[in-house]
Amino acid sequence: MFNRKLLVLCLSILFLGYACDSDRIGYVDNFDHASQALIDNDSLIDFLETHYYNDAIDSVQPIVSGETALINDSRLIIQDVTEEEVDYKLYSFIKTVGNPNPDKGYPTVMDSVLVKYKGQYLFDTDNLIDFDERLVNPIWLRLNATIRGWTYGFSNFKGGENITDNGPITYINGGKGVLFIPSGLGYRNFGAPGIPGSVNLMFYVELYDLVQDTDYDNDSVPSILEDPDGDGDPRNDDTDGDNIPNYSDVDDDNDGVLTINEGGDDGDPTNDFNDPDNPTLPDYLNPNYPNN
Numbered sequence: 001m002f003n004r005k006l007l008v009l010c011l012s013i014l015f016l017g018y019a020c021d022s023d024r025i026g027y028v029d030n031f032d033h034a035s036q037a038l039i040d041n042d043s044l045i046d047f048l049e050t051h052y053y054n055d056a057i058d059s060v061q062p063i064v065s066g067e068t069a070l071i072n073d074s075r076l077i078i079q080d081v082t083e084e085e086v087d088y089k090l091y092s093f094i095k096t097v098g099n100p101n102p103d104k105g106y107p108t109v110m111d112s113v114l115v116k117y118k119g120q121y122l123f124d125t126d127n128l129i130d131f132d133e134r135l136v137n138p139i140w141l142r143l144n145a146t147i148r149g150w151t152y153g154f155s156n157f158k159g160g161e162n163i164t165d166n167g168p169i170t171y172i173n174g175g176k177g178v179l180f181i182p183s184g185l186g187y188r189n190f191g192a193p194g195i196p197g198s199v200n201l202m203f204y205v206e207l208y209d210l211v212q213d214t215d216y217d218n219d220s221v222p223s224i225l226e227d228p229d230g231d232g233d234p235r236n237d238d239t240d241g242d243n244i245p246n247y248s249d250v251d252d253d254n255d256g257v258l259t260i261n262e263g264g265d266d267g268d269p270t271n272d273f274n275d276p277d278n279p280t281l282p283d284y285l286n287p288n289y290p291n292n
């Protein structure tokens, strides 16, 4: 179980080609993530107290003459996030929420999103180091397969409007802001190529579009709903214990009938409860139905 959690953690920080130390057999994580979280939060607050958002140039800048510090800016959202049993604070500055057409709402932690971004790490309060950017053409990413600071931070934004007309893909009115991410929700103590371990991150982000009800395994159950324990995190649900989380498992109860075929007439597997011995368990999560 422990190794599987680490594997999931590795997958969650893959999007910049990160390779995980915990792939090593017998790896034990002795790092004190709780203490690092406190250090990181102090550093982030220090940064947010000494910097402001310059709306004219869409840039985070050091305060020079009484500008409103980010920590006091009403556009800053603070989220409590618990990851691997450690509590973190994630800071998201919302320049614009986004004005999507059609309105697909906010992305869930399992949705795929179309984004632009620029990433920097905080070497110290006064030094930001660029490490990655995608500012010209937006890219589709799965929020479940990015660093966790993205997974949760992007839930504060909506998309925009696709106005592509025979040319390059073009969006307007997307969500736009800055994410301030503690290392524990970023590249943790390992770091990544070009990024030291235990550094806080700052991302300028824009959200243009999302896939509503993203369904990674195409089994007709949206990934966000493949969460039988209802804790909001589908990564920790594996009904049949085959080490494939339900959101990636095409036969969630391993009864030999694909989930997509356990949906009855309307094709929706979430509303079929046909086992009289277990009337609250949907068929697709019930290994004793239909093959008992």
Ligand SMILES: [Ca+2]
Binding pocket: 215, 216, 217, 218, 219, 220, 221, 222, 223, 226, 246, 247
């Ligand atoms: Ca699914």
Ligand SMILES: [Ca+2]
Binding pocket: 227, 228, 229, 230, 231, 232, 233, 234, 235, 236, 237
């Ligand atoms: Ca869950």
Ligand SMILES: [Ca+2]
Binding pocket: 217, 219, 221, 226, 246, 247, 248, 249, 250, 251, 252, 259
């Ligand atoms: Ca599934």
Ligand SMILES: [Ca+2]
Binding pocket: 251, 252, 253, 254, 255, 256, 257, 258, 259, 262, 284
């Ligand atoms: Ca099944």
